[in-house]
Amino acid sequence: MESNAETIKRLKERLEQGHLKTVIIPHISPDGDAIGACAALSEVFRLKGMGCHVLTCDFIPEYLHFLKNIPSAISFQEKPETCKRHLAEADLIFMLDHNTVSREGYLEEWVVSAPGEKVIIDHHPDPDPQAYVISDTRVSSTCELLYTVISRIFGTEVITPDVANALYTGINTDTGGLSHNSSRPETYRIIADLLELGLDKAYIHERIYQMNRISRLRLIGNVLLNKLEIIDSYPVAIMPITRQELERYEYRDGDLEGLVNIPLSVQQVLVSVQITERKEKVKLSFRSKGQIPVNEWAKAFFNGGGHLNAAGGQMELPLEEVVQKVKETTPWFFEQFLVKSNE
Numbered sequence: 001m002e003s004n005a006e007t008i009k010r011l012k013e014r015l016e017q018g019h020l021k022t023v024i025i026p027h028i029s030p031d032g033d034a035i036g037a038c039a040a041l042s043e044v045f046r047l048k049g050m051g052c053h054v055l056t057c058d059f060i061p062e063y064l065h066f067l068k069n070i071p072s073a074i075s076f077q078e079k080p081e082t083c084k085r086h087l088a089e090a091d092l093i094f095m096l097d098h099n100t101v102s103r104e105g106y107l108e109e110w111v112v113s114a115p116g117e118k119v120i121i122d123h124h125p126d127p128d129p130q131a132y133v134i135s136d137t138r139v140s141s142t143c144e145l146l147y148t149v150i151s152r153i154f155g156t157e158v159i160t161p162d163v164a165n166a167l168y169t170g171i172n173t174d175t176g177g178l179s180h181n182s183s184r185p186e187t188y189r190i191i192a193d194l195l196e197l198g199l200d201k202a203y204i205h206e207r208i209y210q211m212n213r214i215s216r217l218r219l220i221g222n223v224l225l226n227k228l229e230i231i232d233s234y235p236v237a238i239m240p241i242t243r244q245e246l247e248r249y250e251y252r253d254g255d256l257e258g259l260v261n262i263p264l265s266v267q268q269v270l271v272s273v274q275i276t277e278r279k280e281k282v283k284l285s286f287r288s289k290g291q292i293p294v295n296e297w298a299k300a301f302f303n304g305g306g307h308l309n310a311a312g313g314q315m316e317l318p319l320e321e322v323v324q325k326v327k328e329t330t331p332w333f334f335e336q337f338l339v340k341s342n343e
Helices: 004-015 032-047 080-089 101-113 142-154 161-174 185-196 201-209 214-227 243-248 259-265 294-301 319-342
Strands: 021-025 051-056 092-096 117-122 132-135 236-241 271-277 282-288 310-315
Touching (some): 004 132, 004 142, 021 032, 021 101, 032 051, 051 080, 092 101, 142 185, 161 185, 161 201, 214 243, 214 259, 243 271, 259 271, 259 282, 282 294, 294 319, 310 319
Parallel strands (some): 021 051, 021 092, 092 117, 117 132
Antiparallel strands (some): 271 282, 282 310
């Protein structure tokens, strides 16, 4: 199997051919890591004079619109024909922070049929085979991995303050503010490099954590006060959220960011599960402490997967049935994995 270093070398040679059209795609319901990576890579391509478009299946959370080039991203839901045209014309299609085309929602069909070569840069396990696959499950985030890719291909001189801010946004948000999946010394060496290259850490923290609206605080307060439940006999917190509650509190994309981590602040809680009813599906977010592999739970029952301590899933069932399924599978999960994690 080709190493990341070898793949990066091949990708560098391809990019040096010049006059390339590129498309960058995050996963469906993109988070800070996916959008930080899109912002960083698109800005590098812009600085190098390369044609580039960021395409999304749905919409980017409002709190991430401060990142460079993100306000100009094109949503398939708003401009499907424009997205199709850019995909058909692209020489390279970059798949950031996801390991399979199926994580691209409405874009999947058009990405699969596009003639351009696909490039995966990601930190999730078991990536699809594509022309270029740069994957490392050890890193904190795709943005940490992307720092290495950009540095080796273009040098650190292209990492402007805007690029550094975008990369740090991904590292920070994907680790819950460096609280999980962030014990590698290399992660902090990269953050130190970003600071030297112009990262405005205080500004990023302000944009991510200090831009709340009253309606968002009330939504989170309602969930914690009225919806948070601890499963009997197990250290699992669940938080079911209905569509009606989202509407009542004027929900915007990104308003629930970080909520799933809050129950883990309780000493006795080892796993937190947020269950959110959306228009077409019920979405689940899993978080855990220590070596408890919630990605296995998400994969086994909820059409999902992810990392050891942070995973997601989705179900086309009523919210009440999904909540019941979480409760019913809790004993199985702890019998299978909690005992192993303590051995």
